[in-house]
Amino acid sequence: AQKVTQAQTEISVVEKEDVTLDCVYETRDTTYYLFWYKQPPSGELVFLIRRNSFDEQNEISGRYSWNFQKSTSSFNFTITASQVVDSAVYFCALRSNFGNEKLTFGTGTRLTIIP
């Protein structure tokens, strides 16, 4: 069975601070994909990143960076110099590569950036 755990239910930081959102996953598959989605108040899930289990290189995109550690089954997400527009619920998700299309989501972390 697959499982994604986001232990941080809510986080609040002051604008311009850095913040890291944790994600720990469980899977028996040797090949899988990890995702992060952002859900603003409008409700639409916005795709942020997909990571293949074979690629453990960290990735940076502007103020966003992701740290994939296969040894600890973690895929953490860091926002540097946070902005008010970053306020949203963030979901980590997992998908198998073996013909199984469905995403398994964590329970999400509500991030509030205080101006």
Next chain:
Amino acid sequence: GAGVSQTPSNKVTEKGKYVELRCDPISGHTALYWYRQSLGQGPEFLIYFQGTGAADDSGLPNDRFFAVRPEGSVSTLKIQRTERGDSAVYLCASSLTPWGTAIENTEAFFGQGTRLTVV
């Protein structure tokens, strides 16, 4: 429009009634997914269509839930004899996933959801 469209955006219904929720995927996307998101939770998979056929319906909670996609584009999620526990946001997503090929370079685009409230 360019994105996934779901209608209605909000639906209030009485317990025991029948409801239909509609999803218009992005044009050309062969894969379509339904998820359900309860308050404070992450989305939970319901069903996945590849073209007109339901390739995986393992997430449907019981036989009151049914979904169709007769022409491989628009999909309708149907709930019979609604219960208060069915109240949730129902999310639809689509992706450009050619049948039988690798899914490595596709991702799912989500609609804004239909908020269903059963009273």
